[in-house]
Amino acid sequence: MPGSGTRRGSQQDSTQEAARSGVLDLLARAEGFYCSLMQHASAATSAPGGAELGLGGRLVYAGELDALGRALVLAGNVAGTATLTATADATAQKQAIRDGVVDFLVTSLDEALRILKNEIRKCEPVAVCVGASAAAVEREMVARGVQPDLLAEVDGELRGAALVSPDARKIAAAPVMPEEAWLAWSVTEMTALWMPKLDAMALVCLSEQEQTARRWLRHAPRYGSRLARGVRVLRCRPQAAQAFVERVREAVSRGELGAPVWTSLRLGGELFAIEWKPLAVPENAG
Numbered sequence: 001m002p003g004s005g006t007r008r009g010s011q012q013d014s015t016q017e018a019a020r021s022g023v024l025d026l027l028a029r030a031e032g033f034y035c036s037l038m039q040h041a042s043a044a045t046s047a048p049g050g051a052e053l054g055l056g057g058r059l060v061y062a063g064e065l066d067a068l069g070r071a072l073v074l075a076g077n078v079a080g081t082a083t084l085t086a087t088a089d090a091t092a093q094k095q096a097i098r099d100g101v102v103d104f105l106v107t108s109l110d111e112a113l114r115i116l117k118n119e120i121r122k123c124e125p126v127a128v129c130v131g132a133s134a135a136a137v138e139r140e141m142v143a144r145g146v147q148p149d150l151l152a153e154v155d156g157e158l159r160g161a162a163l164v165s166p167d168a169r170k171i172a173a174a175p176v177m178p179e180e181a182w183l184a185w186s187v188t189e190m191t192a193l194w195m196p197k198l199d200a201m202a203l204v205c206l207s208e209q210e211q212t213a214r215r216w217l218r219h220a221p222r223y224g225s226r227l228a229r230g231v232r233v234l235r236c237r238p239q240a241a242q243a244f245v246e247r248v249r250e251a252v253s254r255g256e257l258g259a260p261v262w263t264s265l266r267l268g269g270e271l272f273a274i275e276w277k278p279l280a281v282p283e284n285a286g
Contacts, residue, residue, distance in 0.1 A: 024184060026071055027224065027233045031216060032173030033075035033152065035235065038212045040150070040169055041079065053211060054080030056123030059116060060171075061085075061141075061148035063159035064134040065092050070101050072152050072159075073127045077223040078216055082120045084112060084148070086130040086137040093131055099226050102127040109140045138162055181241035182266040183234045185248070189259040191230035195221070198248070198261065202234065205243040210236055241265050245274075252276040 037060070041053045058081045062072035065087035073096075076083035085102065087093060096102045103126050106112050112128045119126035130137050138160055147165040151158055153172045158164065176182045183202075187194045199217060206214050213236045221229070234241075245265055251257045255278060264273040 023228050023231045024233060026067065026074075027220070027228060027231060029068065029071035029173060030074035030078075030220070030224075031233055031235065032175070033072055033171060034078050034216055034220075035174035035212060036171040037075055037079040037081065037150065038215070039174070040171070054215070055150075056080045056125070057120055058082065058149040059084065059120060060150045060152075061160045061163060062152065065089075065096055065102070065129055068152075068154060070096065073101055074220070074223050077125050077127055078219045080123070080125045081150070082116045082125065083127040084116060084130070084137075085127070086132055086134040088131065088133045088136075090131075093129060096129055100223065102129040104128045105131060107131050109137055109144070109146075113146065134160075176235050176266075178268070179238075180235050181238040183236060183241040183244065184232065184264040185244075186231040186262045187259050188230055194257060194259050194261070195230060195232070197251075197257065199232065201247045201251070202232070202240075202244050205240040205247065206236055207240065210240070213240075238267055241267065245272075248276055252278055255279065 037055055038053065040058075041055045055076075060072065060076040060081045060083045062069045062076065062083055062085040065073070065085045069085050069087070073083050073085055093105050097105055104112075104115055106115070106128060107130070109130055112130050115126060115128050139162075141160075142162050146163070148160065148163055148168060150169050150171050151160050151163060153159075153170045158170060185198055185202075187198070199221070202217055203214060206217070213234055217232070217234060221232070224231075242265070245263050248257070248261055248263055252261060257276075258278055260278070261276045262273070263276065264271065266272075
């Protein structure tokens with residue numbers, strides 16, 4: 001049968017679906033915070049000559065490096081900020097380094113500040129984790145007068161509430177608006193080959209005015225965890241999302257994509273999820 005593959009409902013499918021669901025949740029949270037961050041970039045950052053907007057030179061405090069903290073760090077990385085986080089959990093520390101979520105794991109706030117000040121001066125993105133409890137790091141930040149530019153607000157609670165200053169901005173994950181489309185896609189085979197091709201197809205569908213979406217698509221793959229290498233999420237215009245799904249369909253049907261591609265499009269309250277499978281080639285072909 002053309003396009004045959006692993007049967008739905010199999011243990012392999014269930015495992016892949018569970019893994020994809022977890023990565024999608026991480027990326028969706030990160031993308032929401034990223035869009036909120038970029039609202040500040042658009043309002044406060046000039047971009048002469050068409051340069052890409054970003055938040056270089058700003059400090060985001062992400063709080064505890066838990067699941068939410070990882071999403072905040074990813075959002076900050078893509079937006080171009082310097083990000084500070086903390087955890088006393090040795091497993092979380094090692095995982096964050098292994099997955100490339102943070103750039104530096106240090107033992108003290110002093111070490112973190114030396115790195116952050118250098119990168120902030122250069123307006124370069126960097127993520128630093130202090131190997132201590134977030135509460136202890138926050139107390140030391142207050143004592144030393146360290147004031148982040150941006151603090152995250154989650155379910156009405158502010159991470160690092162003691163660090164609020166007159167100049168600090170609060171960011172909350174930006175919801176997907178009714179006029180926006182929410183798009184996701186993934187491949188599980190040869191991701192290093194197929195994902196760049198899919199990313200390029202998506203970029204072609206985005207208009208030049210969708211700078212926030214274009215930046216996310218270009219930079220998020222670099223900063224996502226290893227598990228996210230084969231998964232993307234994107235909010236964009238409905239026309240762009242529909243054009244991308246159609247391009248995927250055509251590319252698979254023409255044999256230009258040699259692995260199954262899963263796409264999900266949420267638009268106007270409706271969800272369309274499809275797995276596009278390449279046609280099987282008969283063994284005696286050729």
